[in-house]
Amino acid sequence: MSQLLTPKAPPPSGGGSEKTLRVTRRSALRRFMTRPEVGSLVGAVIVFSLFFSIADPFRTGGAIATILYASSTIGIMAVGVALLMIGGEFDLSAGVAVITSGLAASMFAWYFAVNVWVGAAFALAVSLAIGFLNGWILVRTRLPSFLVTLSMFLMLQGLNIAITKLVTGQVSTTNIANMDGFDSARAVFASSFSVLGIDVRITVLWWLVFVAVATWVLMRTKVGNWIYAVGGNQESARAVGVPVARVKIGLFMTVGFTAWFSGMHLLFMFNTVQSGEGVGNELLYIMAAVVGGCLLTGGYGTVVGAAIGAFIYGMTRQGIVYAGWDNNWVFFFVGAMLLLAVVVNGWVRTQANKR
């Protein structure tokens, strides 16, 4: 694991290179201990042990499958969001963008009575366009991404409701379960498969695939180095010839892609999409990335960490229910648990770097 993820020393380009050079001189264990996601790994073990010891149902295979599924719905988005955050930007529109994508596919297919795959292709174009627009406005105006994507978030929220109402006359899309291509699309985006007699949702598999691909890009390719460089210090990255604008726009489009995938999952899992949903989820994606060791300032973090962060959230959200704690306290505990994870994270990081 740690060998696989060892970053190659980037070309002398400012962003983080001094750090990586130091790392290569250390022992394997030391190298492992200073990885960004180790803190979250410790946090995950603590959270898991806690629920494992107090909640009986938590110990069953079915419960683990449910938790993995809940984590994957956040985790798939956290892949794109973590990459973007390593590149030094935020995306507050990611939560509603998922719904936008599901709505676009469903209504396009229904309105024009075409195969749902055509709707899915249209939605992909829409999602990538939203990502491109976010990145393009950011690069053009030089505004902070917080403001650009906040505006996009509000605009999308309005569009979701307004256009759905215009097209269907309702506030949710029409059920498209009987349309051509629905079954094959469901097989891709929302089926489940059996592992040791337990039904696991396919999103868990996709999640792992996305994490692996994103990790490979970050650790083994030029683009990965660009992302770290842009997030670490934009100006020096530009000075050594990193195409900053293209990297940023590409990162926003990557979030667009993951939003498209999550939107397709919602649509084919549940047949309809509610236009008013998705608000607030963008913070969960950011939280998952931060718990996993990404810094809010950019230039540091890993996608594996974001995956562990999403898993911590999934365990907490579902574990509280398995443990039978009072519903009114759910979000207090979710918040406390995430805080605990972040604190452990920071503590492990300082300890490991001290030695």
Add this chain to the structure above:
Amino acid sequence: MKRNTTYTALLAGTASLLLLGTACSSEGGRDTASEEGVDTPELTIAMITHEVPGDTFWDIVRAGAEDAAAKSNIDLEYASDPEAREQASLIQNAIDREVDGIAVTLSTPDVLEGAIADAEAAGIPVVAFNSGIEEWADMGVQQYFGTDEHLAGTAFGERLTEVGAQNALCVIQEQGHVALETRCSSLGEAFEGDSEVLYVDSANMPEVRSSISAKLQEDDDIDYVVTLGAPIAMTAIDAIDDAGSDAAVATFDTNSELVGAIQEGIVQWAVDQQPYLQGYLAVDSLWLYNTNGNTSGGGTEPVLTGPAFVDETNVDEIAVFAEEGTR
């Protein structure tokens, strides 16, 4: 070093908070009177709703559910999430816990279809309440307790015509909520005057107040403000004052504060769907099914809990119960 102690203190603090939390029991706030209870074996029932946290309506539903649970030796596990897919996860979660019954609100029937089918496959009886009157029977849900939004909206619209209203404003507090849309559209069909819809966000009351007030200033023909929830009605009263309008308020659903307002004549009437009854019957029906195999409505007909009107003629007797938070 100093930084280290801060972290340790934070860690200890968070950990102790969590420990405190685990010490709280999951039971509701009532002392269960075991003396009056039954001696049937203990059952675990999961109740899953689409509550937006902090709405008084759901407190009343929960009060009914808790009372039924206390009476019948039931361990009630209540969970809620306004997002449809989270509700589906919570149902899956209840299946994993192997509960003896699931009571669920079908505000988004299509989304919950799969999870409910899984529950039935696992042999767990499912009853629906509060919303989903059109769909529950087709989904294999065995019983339904609640009202028909279309009926309630129609009754409301007819009453508006009766009192001679001309222009009604229908305030929807949760954009994208099918049941609320149905109330306003049915009301509009039955009402002979004009009605229009205003969207507000119930999670943000100051915004609700200013939106209604701005609308009333912009259109001074509006003579009735119709709200779809008791807390919104109370806010609408303030908004009417702000706007200096002389519009009257009538609402769907009640709470103790609203019953007081009807007594004082500030609110004209409320259509009551009796949330206490919905919660109570949903839990009790699962107990009956588990202990005696009964199904209310025989699996095909809904059990209606409304619509009933609360107005100056009957408000005094209801006020007694409203004080206790059960009407």
